[in-house]
Amino acid sequence: MGVSAKIAPSMLSSDFANLASEARRMLDCGADWLHMDIMDGHFVPNLTLGAPVIKSLGKHTKAYLDCHLMVTNPLDYVEPLGDAGASGFTFHVEVTRENWPELVKKIKSKGMRPGVALRPGTPIEEVYPLVEGENPVEMVLVMTVEPGFGGQKFMPEMMEKVRVLRAKFPSLDIEVDGGLGPSTIDTAASAGANCIVAGSSVFGSPEPAQVILHMRKSVEDVQNSS
Secondary structure, X not given: OOOOXXXXXXXXXXXXXXXXXXXXXXXXXXXXXXXXXXXXXXXXXXXXXXXXXXXXXXXXXXXXXXXXXXXXXXXXHHHHHHHHOOOEEEEEHHHOOOOHHHHHHHHHHOOOEEEEEEOOOOOHHHHHHHHHOOOOOOEEEEEXXXXXXXXXXXXXXXXXXXXXXXXXXXXXXXXXXXXXXXXXXXXXXXXXXXXXXXXXXXXXXXXXXHHHHHHHHHHHHHHHHX
């Protein structure tokens, strides 16, 4: 498998009042990316952070800011997030069935890496055109919980989507998000996920560096044995 392990602590679980120091702490603990959940209160009921927060955080870290947009109109966010310094821009397939080629083009033009996410109820086949298109996305995020809130239970039945994706696209970055931690990482890694978003399991641990290391090792062990 020609992809590397990337562990992305979900900043939704961090202390928002100390975002810069929390980001620094995660990177010191071995994180590769920082996962930023952007919600509009419409696509999902929760409301979180937006471009001003990404811009503020960017003054304190050079980390890869992996932005997951749980929003109804992702096109409206491309320019502000690009200007704010976002690194990755992952939108939901459910809201972009018509205009994704334009969206991907715009994301890339702002220097960000495009990705597509899908909710648990969305068939995996819906993302194929975006991965196989003339101007493809570079990552697929398989949600392993319903998007909108942290701290939910991992849905192992979503791993079939990951297995199918990995068999079809061996060099694609496949991200999983929701309920990931020491007890579920082996299931996700063995299915073929290489980008791991983890919130509560990392931020809630007295030893976050150990949790990050454990998850990285799980992904790498699967890659080394394949």
